[in-house]
Amino acid sequence: MIVECTAAGLSGRPAGTVTRALLCLVAATTLVLQAGNAAAQTAAESWPNRAITWVVPFGAGGVTDLVSRKIAELLRTRLGQPVVVENRPGAGGTIGTEFVARAQPDGYTVLYASGGPMTIQPNLGMAKLNYDPLKSYVHIRGVSSANQILVATAAAPYSTLAEFVAYAKANPGKVNFGSPGPGTAQHLAGEMFQAAAGIKLTHVPYKSGSSQMTDMMSGILDVSFDYLAVLRPLIDTGKVKVLGTTGAARLAALPDAPTVLEAGYPDAVSVGSTWVSVPAGTDPRIVGRLSEALAAVLADPGIAADLATNGQVSIADKGPAEMGPFIVEETARYKRVIESAGIAAH
Template identity: 40%
Template structure:
């Protein structure tokens, strides 16, 4: 009898201590949600976050406030989120830099992308294309490779900065093709693209989220695209594999993470609502305008993809000797 009373008391105490948190989960969300974007306002990552956040506002019944925290190759925003309370009220846009590149580019990070975040789900991916100034003599990828091999080290390429997907895409391309091009890093995609269009630098890898309009307008010429299949918006542009450079798929991807320890019911709720938002007509249209491909799926699928990308790009980063500290 005494043992039964002790057991009942213990269960009652456990239920009492769990009740507030269980209520918090069942009542989620009951206050506005902060969505951290580790880039300045106005870029592709920011626009996508705001587009999806607006689509989530109705189903979740709460305002989602986008908080831009740029700097240090996403590390400033990432550290903020990694140390936040795992209650579902702090989310973050997470891309290649945070989830695949930085653990290889920096000797020390104040967080680990696999251990310090809860993976909620993917948002989008978009391929990068190798583009040249229209006046550049290479009209095809075969011509480009012939020129690069005849002029080792003399062919410059632009990027938005050291360690960017555009920079590392070219490093992978160089590794696969055994060519040597000289890197000219810029402070952002806009000035890099401006100089390629102006002819100051002949080429770069350009993401379609920013580059599709200028390619279609003929301001740069796309030689090949780093996708598994041709892109519907650019049907005449071959993939890198079709043009003779296999195993060189280069995408920028984005998804959503939260602090580690986010309760499973909240993770599942957010994942389900994000997947539904990605199918909403306004979101589909906006993503199409940016050349993005929706990336719905489970949290486990998003984590597996990100870790596979980290392994793949880690090999390229080590081979190229790229470091950001």
């Protein structure tokens, strides 16, 4: 049926005018929606045609930032558009993570996501977060996972995991371990290990990693859990000794360091992960293109070498279908240890 929607078409026709007006409104709305859909389709098909903002929710210079910049540079070459790294640190990574959740879902704001803001912080007070780790994003592809390293002061009377556990059992509460603060991945690694090993350690939180490492070298701290990128200088100079790692498999960078799994503590396995996400509602065609580009970039030998040097391994095999269940599993695992240890938000 053809309906005249001009002023002339409606004038002088009182009967059915309301019906015609409604039909005209429906027709106009349909045209607008069709135009919008066509524009969205064109935008998705032409993506990317301008610079992409690559948000890192931590400060510049850290291992997360350095690795992500190399990935961003390879993506620039792959996609043919600038990929501009933007550091948005603060509140344990939640500020930058929230920023991306609120961004336009057009594929031009991308998050270099990590477990802290996505799987730990939600368990420390979900009401304080203005994003949902599952509903606010499309998680595109995994990047890396990293074991933590358990190190002791050079003068410690134990040099292996078995010796350390035996000493801690004989001296309950007298052995302390440091972390960058309550609820951090390093703190949770210590809580998981002492629960799995049946020992009692005393947690000493710090406001900065540098002061924590200073106390490690001076012997004020007995042991610490942290990542290889942080501990490497101390390990290489003999200022601390490696007792083991928190992973399920040995690190290529520390082939002689046993894992907590080997030592018989599967519940102490703890790894920190990173991946790439975009705001929820991003067109599936954009998600697909970015996922494919990331898979190609992460297969680059240079990226693999950088990850290995920093004690990380690739998890690029986890695509959009695998990332959701992975985050659910990690969140549930951290929830158990946080509730068991009675850790509160700070």
